[in-house]
Every structure is written in structure tokens, then in C-alpha cells.
Amino acid sequence: MKMTPEEYDRLSKKASPNSPSGKNITMAFLIGGLICALGQALSLLFQNNGMDKDTAAAAVSVSLVFLSVLLTGLNVYDNIAKVAGAGTLVPITGFANSMAAPALEFKSEGYVLGLGAKMFIIAGPVIVYGISASVIYGLIIYLFKLY
16 A cells, blocks of 8 residues: 555544643643652751751652652552653652663563663663763863863
């Protein structure tokens, strides 16, 4: 069956459901904002209980990662993501989910080759890029301080 690009475009538009952009954007904004508000509330809670600002920031990061991985393990995070879309990609929670989800999916292959190896399928390139960029940045700063 030969088809012109125009015919293919018409057929694909007919077969593809329309995306409710307004609803998707609103839900991403609201859920992403709720995640950020939770982080701010945790920060204030930790600071009010005697932590300094830097320690509270670290505790918030750990708490958000823990909650994200816990909700991923309980299959709740995916349900939230279905409603919130990009709102669940708030950096630290989305990254934790991207590490935990593949690991849980492949746990039947064993702890080392399944759980341990597969958790880096999605996040591995991000980690490699982050480490490489920081090393290059550090070398550049070091070289400029020498001269």
C-alpha cells in the first residue's frame, strides 16, 4: 500500500486522540506545586525543630526521595503520574522514581543482575553526564586558579 505523506498525516490525525492540553497543564502545575509545597513544609518543619537551613535542605531531599521510592514500590506514584503528568517530574522525586521503577520491574531476575543492574537503565546516563560534567568543570576551575 503506497501512501502519500498527506494521506498518512490525515490518517494519523484521525487515529490519534486529542490531548486535553489545558487539563494536562493545570494538573501538572497543581501536583508539581503540591510536591514543591510539601518540600517547603518539610524544610520549615525541620528548621523549626532545630536544624540549620543546610541540614534541613539535605533532610528534605532525603525525605522526598524516600517518599517517592516508597510510593513507587506501592504502585501509587504511577497513579499520581497518570493524573499529574509532567508535574511528577519535579527533579528529585522524578529521579527517584526513575531509579526505583526499573529496579522493581526486574527484581525477578535477582538482586544483582536484576535489581542492582536495572535501576540504572534510565538514570545511568544522567548520573554519568552529571559526574563527567562536574569533573570537567572542576578541572577548568582548577586550571584557571593556577594561572
